Amino acid sequence: MQILVLGSAAGGGLPQWNCNCPICQRARSRDPKVRFRTQSSLAVRADEGPWFLLNASPDLRQQLNDNPALHPTDGTRHSPIGGVVVTNADVDHIAGLLTLREGQSLSLYATARVHETFDANKIFQALNPEVVSRRKFTLDAPTQLETADRIPSGLVVEAFTVPGKVALYLEDPTAGPDFGSVAEDTIALRVASETGDGYFYYIPGCAALPNELTKRLRKAPLVFFDGTLWRDDEMVTAGTGVKTGKRMGHMSISGEEGSLAAFQTLEVKRKIFVHLNNTNPVLMDDSPERQSVTEKGWEVAYDGMEIQL
Ligand code: MLT
Ligand code: MN
Ligand code: ZN
Numbered sequence: 472m473q474i475l476v477l478g479s480a481a482g483g484g485l486p487q488w489n490c491n492c493p494i495c496q497r498a499r500s501r502d503p504k505v506r507f508r509t510q511s512s513l514a515v516r517a518d519e520g521p522w523f524l525l526n527a528s529p530d531l532r533q534q535l536n537d538n539p540a541l542h543p544t545d546g547t548r549h550s551p552i553g554g555v556v557v558t559n560a561d562v563d564h565i566a567g568l569l570t571l572r573e574g575q576s577l578s579l580y581a582t583a584r585v586h587e588t589f590d591a592n593k594i595f596q597a598l599n600p601e602v603v604s605r606r607k608f609t610l611d612a613p614t615q616l617e618t619a620d621r622i623p624s625g626l627v628v629e630a631f632t633v634p635g636k637v638a639l640y641l642e643d644p645t646a647g648p649d650f651g652s653v654a655e656d657t658i659a660l661r662v663a664s665e666t667g668d669g670y671f672y673y674i675p676g677c678a679a680l681p682n683e684l685t686k687r688l689r690k691a692p693l694v695f696f697d698g699t700l701w702r703d704d705e706m707v708t709a710g711t712g713v714k715t716g717k718r719m720g721h722m723s724i725s726g727e728e729g730s731l732a733a734f735q736t737l738e739v740k741r742k743i744f745v746h747l748n749n750t751n752p753v754l755m756d757d758s759p760e761r762q763s764v765t766e767k768g769w770e771v772a773y774d775g776m777e778i779q780l
Contacts, residue, residue: 472664474777476777479776485754490711512530517665521618522551523553556580560584579603584653611631632655671695690737692739694742695744699746700724701750703726724753
């Protein structure tokens, strides 16, 4: 299995267009220790099979141009991409679908709940239903990813719900403290290749690590995990927002309830933070926070990172 990190940042990217925080400033000044990062997406394929995008970010066009493996090679109209899987309906994970609208045959996998969002919004008709095949996940069961023409990809995905929150623009302020979120709003993926024994978890948004989730992740060979924030109140103290991580459905890296502590005894072989918000100090290669995650065995994803499993 081959994995490409297309975009390692959370919504907004690094630098974010309207953010003047010290980290965005360093990135904008081309400081080599604070790399540019585009928004949240991976690409994966088994052996020589078609590529599948895991989330389609608003930066997808640039990401495709930056990754030669994803360029057309065969005839006047072609793409090595067979389909897309999305893990929630957040803007940073679905807006890129509109970049894929040029009549290209694709399969589009999501939960029934996220498909409701596509069905309710006519702009997604830009993905011509005659060539883009929409498929609903059965949760907690293996799904063999196939192209729109039912060609097997060699990838087997298990989608399961994780603690999270409905997309910001779908929040219902009258629906109580979770704004009308339901379990299917946020999923994680276990991605395996049919032939090899390699597999990994992709969890770009996660609000907490309950027992059933830690049980799944124990001894996994590779986990990409929600690295949105270092501290729960980091956006508030940076002056870039009023929301905490808890309010946004993201558990933080540090602290007693953070991911560093939660993964400490899980014996996961390779742990990589993805979906990093531009206020997160681990994005600076020379920060004490980066040193601290590195010492605990974590890596911080960057655009163009390649992994062979
Ligand atoms: C999130 O990850 O919390 C969302 O992508 C935020 C947003 O919609 O900007
Ligand atoms: Mn996001
Ligand atoms: Zn910033």
